[in-house]
Amino acid sequence: MTENTRNTVDGQVGAGAIVQAGSIGAVHHHTHAAPAAPAGALLQLPVEAAYFEDRDRERARVERALGLREGRTGVVRPLVVAVSGVGGIGKSALGLRLAHDAHRERGCGALYVDLDDLRRDGAVSPADVLAVLLRALGVHEPWMESDLVGRARQYAARTAERVLVLVLDNVAYGSEVEPLLPVSADSVAIVISRARLEDLPGALEVPLGPLPGAAAEELLHAVLEGARPAGGPGTVSEVARLCGGLPAALHVAGRYLRKHRRRPPERLIAALRTELDEEGVPVVEAVWNAAYDELSAPAARLYRLLAVHPGPSFTPASAAALLGAEDPDTAYDALGELEAARLVAVWERDTAEAAPADTGSGAAGPGGTDPEVTRSGGTDSQVADDGDGAGERLRMHDLLRAHAQRRARREGEPGEAVEARRRVVRWYRRQAERADETIAGSRMRFATPVPALPYAPDVPFGSRGEAAYWMSAERGALYECVRLAHEAAGPEDDADAWGLCEPLWTHFMDHRHYADALDAFATGVAAAQRTEHLPAQARMRCQLARPLWEQGRIEEARAQVDRAVHVARSLENEPKLRASTLEFRGLLRSAEGDWAGAAEEFAASRRIHEEIGNTYGVLLQSYLLGKALIEQGEPESAAELLASAHGMAVERDRLSGARGPGRMTGRTACELARAVRVSGRSDPARLAALYDLALAAARARGADREEATTLRALADLADETGDPTAAGAHRARAHAIESRAGSLGGPEPRG
Incomplete structure (x- = not known):
């Protein structure tokens, strides 16, 4: 990974064309051409640092350590490189440089996680970090295991045959690292922390100190980008000395000197000396104060x-x-x-x-x-500014x-x-509401939408995919906004807190970040209680119940759902909410294996939807009730109910002008076929037609788990009709989907 790091940015490069990533206080060097990584190599790193000086010794140590591991057998632990040092010393820049080097030169995939992005109350959930890594490694959300043990197994399976470089930034304890290490001796884990991690055994320790004088001056020259400040080389040397070799100070000082290159340098130097020598202000503070004082x-x-x-x-x-x-x-x-x-x-x-x-x-x-x-947009650190x-x-x-x-x-x-x-x-609440509307369409919501805000533009959402992408990118800010709003404690703030939880529900159903969801939805319950908004209280309790029961906290989930049902029953003008709370209780009982209880709840919810003329509600509850009846051992009743639901779904597609079978058409077709088969009154031609319809619907939506399930059902049907060739082909396709999506052969998809 080593290379000559003494080059500097040439003076022809404009200031707006180079972007620094990793850390303002990082050490940098701008590289021009570099070997290209293989096409399709996984790259999920922040853009490479624009400037990088020195650190040759540290990079050479890592390169030697990698060389010593080549050819070793029986090793399943990656090389762990522990980069440590005070804030602003350039840890992230070195870690990212090492990762980009590995990506370019070894052709390996590269991943980055900042643990502070996922830290809640000082702790990090390893299951949530693994979820981020598994998505990056291609595990599809419906196949994601729900607990730490399952996700660890998936991670081991996904990394065992890969060469990866993983950057873990802002690590607080060595124990945070262990569950995240790739299961590959050829991989590298770059761990970045402020303090030495005493509880991280076997790591190659790379402590960073201030840049030596010559390197500090080189970095300052690089930041100046060819500009020559008044006073000449002596000014650069004096400022570099006053900055103590700390890149964080050198960056800001360099930009200050560049901006005022015609101004006598005595002003900055005198200010630094005064604050440092006479007032005891740290040099970094003095540099930043000088830059701040120049701002409009x-x-x-x-x-x-x-x-x-x-x-x-x-x-x-x-x-x-x-x-x-x-x-x-x-x-x-x-x-x-x-x-x-x-x-x-x-x-x-x-x-x-x-x-x-x-x-x-x-x-x-x-x-x-x-x-x-x-x-990262690529391996070149020159990223043109697009203006907006x-x-x-x-x-x-x-x-x-x-x-x-x-x-x-x-x-x-x-x-x-x-x-x-x-x-x-x-602003975040408004964007989340708009994204949720784009992703999920019309559904039950109780918060009054936030109107357009004159002081900040809306994010353009041209498609469901773009809206979902934004929600994922802003997940940390969105969950933090729930907490901030509740802490502000005003009535409008509490409305923002539980109002934000409504669009976060859709995101949670597609991305199981349990620690975030449990905190946010519990806060949503408290905020709704404080505002005495009863419909919101019932809705928030249902939202909180789902991650609780999926994490095995059944009793807590039952308490939340029962309270939601009780509150909803008191609201005569909210029949749809009453039906929804009963549906949640049915889903909870399904999770417990209480199929008779689940069928009772779905039937009660269905009756309410029939009374208010909500055809989609009738369709959905018929589908859920049919599934429960199959599990309960009543396939004939289930088949009758599912046939009705399937007819409603087909008619719904027709009225909407859909070009192909919709989600519920495919799901009801698949469950209807299952009910008919279990009842023993199977008609192979009819079953094949239903499965083909379910397969087309799944493929049109990219619902790969439903596609694999349907393919396996078709394989079983082919076995029953004496066509082993077709059965083998269906199973092979299902297995290919499962392997690609990260299956461990777990339960049916969450529904």
Whole structure:
């Protein structure tokens, strides 16, 4: 992975063409041409750092360690490289450089996870981190195991035959690393932490210290991009010395010198010396203070407010929501100032195109899955600015965030941060509502939609896939907004808290992040109670119950569902909600294996839908009741009910002008065929027609688990009719789907 790292960016490169990722305080070097990774190699890393200086010794150590492992047998543990050092020393930049090197030179896949993005109350759920990694490795959501043991098995199966480089950033404890290590001796895990991880055995420790004098000057020259500040080389040497070899300070100082290259350098140098020597202010603080003092009023205000942004990264639009200026262009101009000063930096450019898909999310209605999120647009760190920041995510280094908080305490206007939080929460809620409408269509919602906001633009959602992709990219911010809104404790804030939980329900049904969902939906219940909104209370309790029972917490789930049913019964004007709570109780009883109880709940829900003339509700409950009756040992009754439901689904497709069989047409066809077969009154031609219809519906939606299930049913039917060739072909296709999607041969899909 080593290469000559003494080159610098040549003076012809414009400042807007180079983006830094990983950390504002990272050490950087801009590379031009590099060997291309094999076509299709998995790459999910933030864009490579624009500047990189020194660290040759550290990179050579890693290269030697890799060489020593070549040819070893019996090793199933990857090389673990533990990069540690104080904030702003360049840990992320080195880790990402090593990962990009491996991707280019070894042709291996590359993954990145920032554990702080998933940290809740200081802890990280390994099951949730594994879910992120499994999606990146191609495991489809309907096949994702629900618990840590199952996900660990899937991860082992997915990584055992692959060569990967995995970057785990912001690790707090060695115990967080162990469950996430690829099961491959040829893989590399790059672990980045501030402190040495005493509980991470066998790791190659790579501690980082400040850059030595010559390297610090080289980095400063690189950031200057050919500009020659007044005072000549002596100015660069003195500033580099005052910055103490800390890249975080060198970056900001370099941009300051570049901006004021014709100004006598004594002003910056004197300020640094005064604050450092006379006032005891750390040099980094002095450099950042100098850069901050040069900002326009809107840029300074945005800088202070970014410290309270709900997500670890942000977009130009969410920054505009924070600032709340009458004209969003004010925010964009302010953000440009912060980028130019290196106080924020581009972290990701999402280049993957999302395709709509149906994951079979049951009560949530049709949903979309996000594709593999491509963090980096390629291996070249020169990324042209597209002008409007489309698909661009930015980040503020933790040290700069802390600095912004200190400046906010000193200079922020009263209530400035509180109002900014409310604006950005409201903006996120509006976008989530719009995304949910795009993904799931019309469904039961109780929150009054947030109207258009003049101070920040809406995210364009051209398709279900794009909306689902946005929800996944903003997941951390969305869940954090629920907490922030509830903590604000005003009536409108609580309405935002539970109102955000409504669109997060659809996302949860497509992406089982249990720790996030349990926290958010419990908060939604509390917020709905505080606002005394009874329909929302019932809905939130049902939403909370589902992740509870899927995590085996049956008694807690039952308490939530029973309370929801009780509340809904008191609401005479909400019959659809009453029916929904009964459906949830039926689903809970199905999960417990109480099929008689489930059938009773689905039948009661169906009667309410019949009374109010909700044909889709009748269809859905007939389908669920039919499934329960099959399990209960009443296939004849089930077949009669499912035949009626199937007819309703076909008619629904006809009235909607659908070009092919819809989701419920396919599902009812498959269950009807199962009921007929179990009853022993099978008609092979009829069964084949039903299965073919179910297969067409599954393929049209990309519902691969339903497709595999139907193929196996067709294989069984072929066996029964004496066609072993067809049976083998169907099973082979089903097995190929299951292998591709990450199946461990688990239960039927969640429904």
